[in-house]
Amino acid sequence: MGRSRAGGSPVEDKRPRMIARGWVQAAVLVTLGGFFVxxxxxxxxxxxxxxxxxxxxxxxxxxxxxxxxxxxGQKVFLRAGLMQYxxxxxxxxxxxxxxxxxYLHRSASMVRKQYGGAGSANAAERTVGEYRTNRYDKAxxxxxxxxxxxxxxxxxxxxxxxxxxxxxxKQGLRPDAITDRGEIHDVTAYFGWTAWxxxxxxxxxxxxxxxxxxxxxxxGNKPTGHTVTWSVLSLxxxxxxxxxxxxxxxxxxFLGWHRRDHRELRFHAPDSVRLTPAQHATAWFFFAMAxxxxxxxxxxxxxxxxxxxxxxxxxxxxDRWLPYNLxxxxxxxxxxxxxxxxxxxxxxxxxxLIARGWEPRKQALLSRILLGALxxxxxxxLLGELxxxxxxxxxxxxxxxxQGWEYLDLGRLWQILLTAGMVIWVVxxxxxxxxxxxxxxxxNMPWLFFLAALALPAFYAVGLLAxxxxxxxxxxxxxxxVVHLWVEDFMELFTTATVAYLFVLLGVxxxxxxxxxxxxxxxxxxxxxxxxxxxxxxFSGEPAEHLALGATxxxxxxxxxxxxxxxxxxxxxxxxxxxxxxxxxxxHRWAVMxxxxxxxxxxxxxxxxxxxxNLPIVSYYEMGTGLTANHAHAAMMGVYGMLAVGxxxxxxxxxxPEDRWSDRWPRMAFWSLNLGLxxxxxxxxxxxxxxxxxxxxxxxxxxxxxxxxxxxxTNVFLEWLRLPxxxxxxxxxxxxxxxxxxxGVRHRAGRTRQPADAGVSLLxxxxxxxxxxADGSTEDDDPDGDGGGSPEPxxxxxxxx
Amino acid sequence: xxxxxxxxxxxxxxxxxxxxGLDLYGRQSTGAWESRVFTGYHRAAGQTPEPVSRDAxxxxxxxxxxxxxxxxxxxxxVVLASGEALRHHSPAELALLVAVALPHGALLALLGRxxxxxxxxxxx
Numbered sequence: 001m002g003r004s005r006a007g008g009s010p011v012e013d014k015r016p017r018m019i020a021r022g023w024v025q026a027a028v029l030v031t032l033g034g035f036f037v038x039x040x041x042x043x044x045x046x047x048x049x050x051x052x053x054x055x056x057x058x059x060x061x062x063x064x065x066x067x068x069x070x071x072x073g074q075k076v077f078l079r080a081g082l083m084q085y086x087x088x089x090x091x092x093x094x095x096x097x098x099x100x101x102x103y104l105h106r107s108a109s110m111v112r113k114q115y116g117g118a119g120s121a122n123a124a125e126r127t128v129g130e131y132r133t134n135r136y137d138k139a140x141x142x143x144x145x146x147x148x149x150x151x152x153x154x155x156x157x158x159x160x161x162x163x164x165x166x167x168x169x170k171q172g173l174r175p176d177a178i179t180d181r182g183e184i185h186d187v188t189a190y191f192g193w194t195a196w197x198x199x200x201x202x203x204x205x206x207x208x209x210x211x212x213x214x215x216x217x218x219x220g221n222k223p224t225g226h227t228v229t230w231s232v233l234s235l236x237x238x239x240x241x242x243x244x245x246x247x248x249x250x251x252x253x254f255l256g257w258h259r260r261d262h263r264e265l266r267f268h269a270p271d272s273v274r275l276t277p278a279q280h281a282t283a284w285f286f287f288a289m290a291x292x293x294x295x296x297x298x299x300x301x302x303x304x305x306x307x308x309x310x311x312x313x314x315x316x317x318x319d320r321w322l323p324y325n326l327x328x329x330x331x332x333x334x335x336x337x338x339x340x341x342x343x344x345x346x347x348x349x350x351x352x353l354i355a356r357g358w359e360p361r362k363q364a365l366l367s368r369i370l371l372g373a374l375x376x377x378x379x380x381x382l383l384g385e386l387x388x389x390x391x392x393x394x395x396x397x398x399x400x401x402x403q404g405w406e407y408l409d410l411g412r413l414w415q416i417l418l419t420a421g422m423v424i425w426v427v428x429x430x431x432x433x434x435x436x437x438x439x440x441x442x443x444n445m446p447w448l449f450f451l452a453a454l455a456l457p458a459f460y461a462v463g464l465l466a467x468x469x470x471x472x473x474x475x476x477x478x479x480x481x482v483v484h485l486w487v488e489d490f491m492e493l494f495t496t497a498t499v500a501y502l503f504v505l506l507g508v509x510x511x512x513x514x515x516x517x518x519x520x521x522x523x524x525x526x527x528x529x530x531x532x533x534x535x536x537x538x539f540s541g542e543p544a545e546h547l548a549l550g551a552t553x554x555x556x557x558x559x560x561x562x563x564x565x566x567x568x569x570x571x572x573x574x575x576x577x578x579x580x581x582x583x584x585x586x587x588h589r590w591a592v593m594x595x596x597x598x599x600x601x602x603x604x605x606x607x608x609x610x611x612x613x614n615l616p617i618v619s620y621y622e623m624g625t626g627l628t629a630n631h632a633h634a635a636m637m638g639v640y641g642m643l644a645v646g647x648x649x650x651x652x653x654x655x656x657p658e659d660r661w662s663d664r665w666p667r668m669a670f671w672s673l674n675l676g677l678x679x680x681x682x683x684x685x686x687x688x689x690x691x692x693x694x695x696x697x698x699x700x701x702x703x704x705x706x707x708x709x710x711x712x713x714t715n716v717f718l719e720w721l722r723l724p725x726x727x728x729x730x731x732x733x734x735x736x737x738x739x740x741x742x743x744g745v746r747h748r749a750g751r752t753r754q755p756a757d758a759g760v761s762l763l764x765x766x767x768x769x770x771x772x773x774a775d776g777s778t779e780d781d782d783p784d785g786d787g788g789g790s791p792e793p794x795x796x797x798x799x800x801x
Numbered sequence: 802x803x804x805x806x807x808x809x810x811x812x813x814x815x816x817x818x819x820x821x822g823l824d825l826y827g828r829q830s831t832g833a834w835e836s837r838v839f840t841g842y843h844r845a846a847g848q849t850p851e852p853v854s855r856d857a858x859x860x861x862x863x864x865x866x867x868x869x870x871x872x873x874x875x876x877x878x879v880v881l882a883s884g885e886a887l888r889h890h891s892p893a894e895l896a897l898l899v900a901v902a903l904p905h906g907a908l909l910a911l912l913g914r915x916x917x918x919x920x921x922x923x924x925x
Contacts, residue, residue, distance in 0.1 A: 585923070593859070596863050597866070678870050682816065682819070682877045683877045683881065687812050714805050714808075717805075717884065721880065721881065724880070
């Protein structure tokens, strides 16, 4: 262990870079290129987002609403949690109407009726002309509406007063959700303004600010040329990208997998692995994770119940206490919280393994403080959302309560605290890793693991740029930096780095192979994912370049999903191959199964279901229907949910003593979670979404998103059909997991690793002929990778790399 | 004949494709070296690893996983057809639903038998 001995000078001890420089250069270039373009697109967002007129007036000069009304209306919309009830520009929740499309449809119907009704061709033409002509004067900040449009506004104010302030609820909001007449006026002004941007043509173009979204025959909204063209081009890019990658993969020996390895591995019985105090502390994290998961899934079933039966929850008027928008706010927030809890825990768990068993003092204390802070943030933010939506917080609603942007619902204070919590976590990891990092090249695995962790708070913090004052288009840009880029790229990166490292620590994957997989991940996800974030923003008031670039690059995102699934199996193959008959069986059967499930759902949920809704022309009709929910559940639960559970099962294998461990619980959780999720998708979300999509194409977007459609016979039948799968998921999947994590807490007091144990090996021992190198830990230290010559005497104890 | 029944029948057809597709997808070799993607790689690499056995863990279990998901898709299909039969049950509708549900029933029996007989060798 010469190279890992403490005390030597850092310079002479430093382990050189283990991977060709080309990898590092490619990763840096792709990332910089992606973020450069993303920066330009951010600037364009602010330049080209639809204007908010200072006043909207009738031809005679009577003010209908002012710019401040619109801005205040957005705040009412956010504070009351309406983005977790319905949507704007298709973004938000899917029970309530899409307020943009709903306002547009209702007002255009009224205007046309006023001009002569459905029978009159002249009326239809005049209505289209009135909505498409952009009568906004930039110089004076004045938008002129016709008298008919103004009359429709007055009518719709009454309509929204009824919908949002209904005293008996039964529409998914709490009774009397918004009753203040001024607030109703402002929120209607906000809906009306977004509806105006959806039909009025962008200056110099023949399509609206939203690229003609939503589909609405009454105002002549049809897919633009861009929408069609870039759909076709993105398909071509996908084919070309896949072909190029597979060709390159066939041509070059990318990953250095071709060597045989004759070593035998002996896994240490989980019981004999001594854990550090901080590792013991993670038992509570996993228990908290399972608890949050249970609450999240229960809230999900409550939200689902609203879709099946809006009037009551088996006789209980649930909407009085837990209205749909609150339940969905909590459901989506907890989806992030419980997954992140597991990620934080696994980071703390593997840090001492990476540091070769060394842990600084007070690391466990810091971890416990972190968990405490996390609990405070989770509970505080959820209660804040309740209080904010109910208006109990007065002017502090966005600070302490409910900022209201979907997925970033939590109050600003909690958002800052959560970011700070993740920073503390990074500090914990840094403390634990610092000795190791000092002796490593920045391109090696310990640094990559640390940098991937560092990216998590950094990109979550971007969400702070979306405030209730930010105009929707810009706010949505920043929101999707979190919802897409943070989740899909940076959580993916952290995941890949962690999974790869776990395999390395188990000795079943060589460090160099793992390293090349991480770099490949950075290059592939960087190439598609960064700019591909724009695929969420085709129709939210962004100019056409966002649509073009988003479509093209997000099609490339499917490539790594196809490819890394292939790679995931290879991981498994290596895992299966390289250990041989040893006294202790491979201890992580079920953790590996959860990883296999991640590969499956990456392919089906993220790849197939995601691509199904990705083309602009599909998204134009599809956005905000059940097919989006289908993709969201199969990808978020399928990939990150399974991963979070897999991490927990891995760590619990060491936390729970052997005599208390039973494969029964993880086995049951594995099958129930996967089959329950498949049921959810195939019984309800996929067929329901497909029918809804058909309805959009047939009768326009507003109609297909109306409560009337959702409460229709066929849709309700499909919604109820979900029940058996959800029961399997909850009872067979989440509860055994909760029990397993409780066992971890209950029995976690095993032998604690002492400083004197430094020489005691961690997770496995290598026996047999090792590749060239002085000891068992050096097989990967060999920079050109051509070792494997002279047989070495069996190393009695080898430390994980 | 109700439109809903026709849609259900159509969707059951889609699910049949999904179930068989998933099973076929799951049957392919999960040993990366056997994948056609790696043909060029084979040539480049002098010393390829020994081929994996389909019955070796975790490959055995990966096959089983796909098969179980397939089976569940067919269960969904049968439940959907039964539910639809409760809602719409004129003779023609029943005949159609039975006709589209039968292949799923056959698939269920087949996949169920294969699953029961599948060898899973937990890791040693």
